Amino acid sequence: MPGIDECLLEAMRLPGARGASVVDWTSGLALGVAGDSPGGDHETTAAEAAELARLAAEHGAFAPADGSDWSVTELPVEDLIISNRDSYHILRFVPTTFDGSVFLHLWLARSEGNLALARIRLGEMAGRLVLV
Numbered sequence: 001m002p003g004i005d006e007c008l009l010e011a012m013r014l015p016g017a018r019g020a021s022v023v024d025w026t027s028g029l030a031l032g033v034a035g036d037s038p039g040g041d042h043e044t045t046a047a048e049a050a051e052l053a054r055l056a057a058e059h060g061a062f063a064p065a066d067g068s069d070w071s072v073t074e075l076p077v078e079d080l081i082i083s084n085r086d087s088y089h090i091l092r093f094v095p096t097t098f099d100g101s102v103f104l105h106l107w108l109a110r111s112e113g114n115l116a117l118a119r120i121r122l123g124e125m126a127g128r129l130v131l132v
Helices: 004-012 042-058 115-128
Strands: 017-024 029-035 079-083 087-094 102-109
Touching (some): 004 017, 004 102, 004 115, 017 042, 029 042, 042 079, 042 087, 042 102, 079 115
Antiparallel strands (some): 017 029, 087 102
């Protein structure tokens, strides 16, 4: 089972990967980073991405349509995708048994990356990630 560093290295092997991080969305802190960051500052990017993650994770409007209850360990959102002219940002929530407040952030070049493949692989990575 991979830890943060192994997970980030795997994410950076995805076609078009520009940067990746593991972020705690309650504090906005990057727990690990690899590659580049938009604007050149990993900490600022982590804090800004955490604000988006918090909004999606804490509001019932994004819960499954079947009306089932959800808890902190079972978030209503799997991932968020933000796109702009030249890139995608994918925030993939990591299921954990303790507080569920971690996500993977992948910055992906639109011209070189494959969004569907990146989503699938991030989901696999999130399922295997071991946080110590």
